[in-house]
Amino acid sequence: MITNPGFSFSGISGTHKIVPVNETDLPSWGENYCECIVCTYDGELVKVYDNGPGFSYLDKSVAMEFAAIDITDRNAILQFCNRYGMPGSMRQFGNFRNDYLFFKDDKDSFSKVIPLANRQERVWLYTVQRDILQMQMTIELNQSIQDRNLQRIIEILLYFCFDLHGLDFEGSQRHTETFQFNHYFYRYAEENGFTLHTRLAGLSIHDLITGFLKDIENDYHETEMYHSYGFPRKEKYVQFYFSTWQHLYDLFSFVTEKEKVLDITPFGEVIMSDSLSNYISTFSEKDADGVLMCAKAVFSDIFKEHLHAVYPEMVFSKNGDPESSWRIPSLLDAMYLELFFRFSPNSSVRKCQNPDCPNYYTRTSSRPKKIYCSESCALLMAKRMERDRKRKAKNKESKL
Numbered sequence: 001m002i003t004n005p006g007f008s009f010s011g012i013s014g015t016h017k018i019v020p021v022n023e024t025d026l027p028s029w030g031e032n033y034c035e036c037i038v039c040t041y042d043g044e045l046v047k048v049y050d051n052g053p054g055f056s057y058l059d060k061s062v063a064m065e066f067a068a069i070d071i072t073d074r075n076a077i078l079q080f081c082n083r084y085g086m087p088g089s090m091r092q093f094g095n096f097r098n099d100y101l102f103f104k105d106d107k108d109s110f111s112k113v114i115p116l117a118n119r120q121e122r123v124w125l126y127t128v129q130r131d132i133l134q135m136q137m138t139i140e141l142n143q144s145i146q147d148r149n150l151q152r153i154i155e156i157l158l159y160f161c162f163d164l165h166g167l168d169f170e171g172s173q174r175h176t177e178t179f180q181f182n183h184y185f186y187r188y189a190e191e192n193g194f195t196l197h198t199r200l201a202g203l204s205i206h207d208l209i210t211g212f213l214k215d216i217e218n219d220y221h222e223t224e225m226y227h228s229y230g231f232p233r234k235e236k237y238v239q240f241y242f243s244t245w246q247h248l249y250d251l252f253s254f255v256t257e258k259e260k261v262l263d264i265t266p267f268g269e270v271i272m273s274d275s276l277s278n279y280i281s282t283f284s285e286k287d288a289d290g291v292l293m294c295a296k297a298v299f300s301d302i303f304k305e306h307l308h309a310v311y312p313e314m315v316f317s318k319n320g321d322p323e324s325s326w327r328i329p330s331l332l333d334a335m336y337l338e339l340f341f342r343f344s345p346n347s348s349v350r351k352c353q354n355p356d357c358p359n360y361y362t363r364t365s366s367r368p369k370k371i372y373c374s375e376s377c378a379l380l381m382a383k384r385m386e387r388d389r390k391r392k393a394k395n396k397e398s399k400l
Helices: 062-067 074-084 107-113 125-147 150-162 177-191 205-228 243-258 285-307 331-342 375-399
Strands: 009-020 035-049 122-124 261-264 270-272 311-316 322-327 347-351 360-364
Touching: 009 074, 009 331, 035 074, 035 125, 035 331, 062 074, 062 125, 062 331, 062 360, 074 125, 122 125, 125 150, 125 285, 125 331, 125 347, 150 177, 150 205, 150 243, 150 261, 150 270, 150 285, 177 205, 177 243, 177 285, 205 243, 205 261, 243 285, 285 331, 331 347
Parallel strands: none
Antiparallel strands: 009 035, 035 122, 261 270, 311 322, 347 360
């Protein structure tokens, strides 16, 4: 049993479709933001998560269902939205108030009648695709930490820290060091020719990364020089005085000295000039531990960033009884809260090792060597490996 205090969240189902962005009031920020998902018809309230004493690792997981979506499968994305509502929807924002008490209703049921829910909802398709991708990478990052897969860890950290394909506006608030790192890189890229509309437009991502790292170093040394003479100076990168930024800076400086970052694609592929494995094999135990510590810091920050607006609250049922619950802004936040509880001392979320299976599963301390999401996948892979062994044995005999 995965123990947690339980929480409830109701989404608004409906009928959704994908339309060109010019059919909505949203702007187009380049080629990735040219299509939108719109809700054409509101359905009913759907109890996505039900408040209770906790959930078993065998229970249905909406978060893992979301993470298993192929981001290129538009129909699967629409089906998810039809069933649960849009992941990043803020339509229950008005339900943070206590109005439901004065209407003698329960909080979850009241959310459907708030005025904000009357507005036709729309969001960029790419935004939902990014949400899926980042949840996939979050789970994969922890799995790579457990498996000590240093190459994949470095690739994922490069994505989270140097991705320029999302929307990040001046004045946007980032709550954790990892996302502040990406935010400041975004600002540095804009200072050097990057725009929302043209994106890189011929700029070298490698030069931007190395230039940003140099800018951090220069700012630190300049600040130290001012302080040595007793002059005050406002640091541009004050986060560099803390461990996460220092270790990320050291890691990325080392990586970019060895290899060139050719591209970080919109869908998360990190393309290097040569395989990172060529020099990871030369890592000392201290080097490997440094990468793992960076990965753990980023993994922790991902949850802090997604759950910063989630906090406990007391709600009242229709009969007037108080019960503990959680203030959750959106379905996406609710799914990260579910994952937060699934990553317990006795369990973790992993991807099925069947290469043809997109699903995720919860691995518990009672079955620490489980690598497949289901018995069917385990049986399929056992048969596949048996055929491979027989084929290899046959080829060996034929050579003799």
